[in-house]
Amino acid sequence: MRLIVAEKPSLARAIAEALPTPATRREGYLEAGDTWISWCLGHLLEQAPPERYDPRYKQWRLDDLPIVPQRWELMPRSQARGQIAVLRKLLKQASSVIHAGDPDREGQLLVQEALEYLGWRGRVERLLVQDLNRPAVARALGNLEDNERYRALYEAAxxxxxxxxxxxxxxxxxxxxxxxxxxxxxxxxxxxxxxxxxxxxxxxxxxxxxFEPKPFYVVWADLEVAEGRLRAWWLPDESQPLDEQGRLLDPRPAQKLVQQLPGASGHLSELEQKRKRQAAPLPYSLSALQVDAARRHGLSAKRVLDVCQSLYERHQLITYPRSDCRYLPRAHHREAARTLPSACRGDSTLSAWIDAADFNLRSKAWDDAKVGAHHALAPTGRTADMNKLSQDEANLFRLIARNVIAQFYPALETFETQATFVILEERFQAKGREILEPGWKPLFTTRDEAPPLPPLTRGEPAKVLDATCEEKETRPPxxxxxxxxxxxxxxxxxxxxxxxxxxxxxxxxxxxxxxxxxxxxxxxxxxxxxxxxxxxxxxxxxxxxxxxxxxxxxxxxxxxxxxxxxxxxxxxxxxxxxxxxxxxxxxxxxxxxxxxxxxxxxxxxxxxQREAPEAPASPKRGTKRRTSSRSTASPRRRKSGESASSTSSSNRRRKPKRSS
CATH class of the missing domain: 1.10.460.10 (Topoisomerase I, domain 2)
Known part of the structure; x- marks a missing residue:
């Protein structure tokens, strides 16, 4: 029998569904013809605590530090003993093994360490699954690799x-x-x-x-030029009292200038005009999504990760979410005309964006050279039933889909102007931006842009209609x-x-x-x-x-x-x-x-003595503190994180959950 060891049950089910023979559920594994598909539950093993190496480490003493194991030991996690027993039984009967951990450093570790701990010495093949849709899993099953190619990834983890x-x-x-x-x-x-x-x-x-706030002063002048009006700001030179950011600290020069400006004439001395093209923002990595979701929807980073895991595992709407990459494989570009409309037809906003997309366009996001173990977050092609998603799930799916759809929109094209005027021997600057081609921009914001500057010609005259000195205040970070x-x-x-x-x-x-x-x-x-x-x-x-x-x-x-x-x-x-x-x-x-x-x-x-919030109360001496070696970051899996239990089980009074 062939044994496939997946990282988690959801991946095992997806693999079973992609096999030609229907699977039967067994205790701790699935059976499909000549194939068993079992799974880990995240890490089945953890680093042994210090007292496993020497009983004296049960008591914490400075004199014992640093504790450095000479021969490293792993031990089963308490909640994983049953699944370890299942894998041990299957490995004794297996003729070949396939490693189906997630395609990253930690995914490589958690399956491979279990295989080595349980004594498997045969050849291992590697199955790399990027998303859980049946066609994608079937393709991955047809492209197995030698697991030895990933030995360095395992050793790094x-x-x-x-x-x-x-x-x-x-x-x-x-x-x-x-x-x-x-x-x-x-x-x-x-x-x-x-x-x-x-x-x-x-x-x-x-x-x-x-931080101590300090006042600073800005001067603006409304100018009349040949074909309209504009507002320009004074650029004080280095002879004025400026801070390191070039802000004027003394109101007197500003007030004096404002008194002289109304009715004064000058000319446009410098004119810079550029046509710019800006490509759409790249598809999301997890961290980039966490930043945007916090700003747009007020979600914590942990909430974003949990929702993405749900969209990936439960709903199978997005590809592997724990990705640090913002690029997509070229093969996905060929499939996008089919997968994106299918994924988005359950949402009116996304469907409208799809209708205006040009699938003949290819942005810089499609780059095999920049795709490593993972690619950027993207819809899998499964249709999203928005009625079955929570509000957070729907919001994040829209963000993920939007950034991929945007790759099939033209670049944002603008015409940007920077004009410098000389009036009363002082320099004033005005900036303007005109949108020539909105491209992908309407998918991200509906805010109106600031009005562009009127047509300008270098050397043309300018007259001051009004001027004001504004007092502002520096702000803390x-x-x-x-x-x-x-x-x-x-x-x-x-x-x-x-x-x-x-x-x-x-x-x-x-x-x-x-x-x-x-x-x-x-x-x-x-x-x-x-x-x-x-x-x-x-x-x-x-x-x-x-x-x-x-x-x-x-x-x-x-x-x-x-x-x-x-x-x-x-x-x-x-x-x-x-x-x-x-x-x-x-x-x-x-x-x-x-x-x-x-x-x-x-x-x-x-x-x-600091003006800082209080920490939660610590346990008093003599009281017992219930602890667990499980990560506070994820109740099911400690993923590429820091060490787990850092103390002995007998030192309950001040035993940390994790030292990370």
Whole structure:
């Protein structure tokens, strides 16, 4: 018998439906002719806790750190024992095995680690399914590959899991212990992604708290030109008192100029006019969708991920959602004239957009060279019954479909003008934009554009009809919200101070992955390090104290972003796990050497004096704390995230759920 091991039951069902023989349901698997299709339940296995390596690690002691296993062990997750037994029985009878994990680093790991744990030594083929529609699954079944081709991807995922365990276990234990010495009786978890994200929010909150608004002044003048009127703004030169953004800080020059302007004459000294073409926004990656959905529909990043999983697994309306790619395969372009109308005919808005689409157009979104393990989110072609979707499901499906439909619309064409006038020896500037071809733009907004400038000719005269000096005030940076924090994680190079590292990180995937970013935000909220203040995300006093007590390097994004870079290199067979883990242990020893109870005490004292929200109450000493090794990011699967359980089962009082 041939055994196919899928990542989850929904994928197993989709595979069974694509086979020529109807499937029969068995206990823990499906049987279709000479094929068994079974499944994992996300990760069936987890990293063994420290006490599995040595019983003395049941008690947390600084002297035992760092804990570094010499031979790594996995153990079954408690809720997965039954399914492990099913797979063990099937593997003993199987003649061949097909790995059908999701087409990414973590999907490669969770099936392959189960096969190796259960002792399978035969050849394994790899099935890569991008969407769950029967034709797509059938095509994938006809294009099996040798799983050995993906050995490097597996080793990269395995290195990630071990590195997260090392980092989370050791630093969480260390900082929880020094927290106790300083009088804080709660868990202080540290993670290679979670903590830098918290650091971003803490630093933003402090910028806002320290911000002192300052007035600045702008002058505009209404001008009469040969063929109409326009408004132009004064461009003060460097002889004026300006801030670093070129804003005028002293009202007196502005007030003096305004008194002289009415009736004054000048001329158009510089005229720049350009015709521009702008292609449609690319189809969505998960993070790009999370940013847009937060702005348009007020959805949290976690909610977007959950809804996308429902659209993918339950409704089978979209392709694999945990994608970091914004491009589509060329083969999808050939099928789009059939799949998109079929997918969208259940919605009047989408149908109207489809009717105006030109399927002969090919945008830059169709690029095989830029498609890796995943492609961008797209409709599968199954018709969406909008009456059976929740409001959130319908809203996200429309967004995903819209961005793909937009690829079959012409480019947005505009005529942009920048005019500079000289009046009373001072420069004034006006800008205008005229839409020549709306193209894809109406699919994204119905807002009216600002009126274009009247026709202009270089050197023509201009007369001031009116002028005003307006007092404005500098504004603090906006607090982070779900959209802006996800965007910051995607574009983490902007928050890196070292110019060399910043250049390196511009081409990486940022902080965290598509699959983990939503879970990281929810973990910080659950652990009381962040709170939601309306739509804003703010750090609590506990969050501030934790960041202040840690070495600065542990709170900034450089380390974890460079981790992801090395993991990507491993997945591409350009790096090896052993040197990476050896360097990490050396790094950990340096960080642990900076654990200081006195520094923690100072941080806690400072936090109590801050204008920051309180964290949820911590358990009192002597009380028991029920915990689970399951991820707070996903109740069913920990996907390419950080380490799971970081403590022993006997240390119930302050045992963390995960060190991430």
């Amino acid at each position: 395995q290195a990630r899991a071990r590195a997260d365990w090392l980092y989370g276990i050791n630093l969480t234990r260390a900082w929880t212990l020094i927290g106790r010495q300083a009088g804080y009786d709660g868990l202080l978890s540290v993670g290679r992604v979670q903590t830098p994200v918290l650091g971003l929010v803490v630093r933003r909150d402090r910028e806002i708290a320290a 906006e607090p982070f919200n779900d959209a802006s924090l996800i965007k910051a994680m995607m574009n983490i190079a902007r928050y890196v101070e070292d110019p060399e590292v910043r250049r390196t990180l511009r081409d990486t995937d940022g902080l965290g992955t598509e699959a983990t970013r939503a879970g990281i935000l929810e973990t910080l909220l659950t652990r009381g390090y962040l709170v939601r203040d309306k739509k804003a995300l703010r750090a609590t006093r506990t969050g501030h104290a934790l960041i202040d007590s840690l070495p600065a390097a542990a709170t900034r994004p450089e380390r974890t972003a460079l981790w992801e870079q090395r993991l990507s290199a491993m997945a591409d067979n350009q790096d090896a796990p052993a040197p990476f883990l050896t360097a990490l242990v050396a790094d950990l020893q340096g960080l642990l050497g900076e654990a200081s109870a006195s520094r923690m005490n100072d941080a806690l004292r400072a936090a109590r």
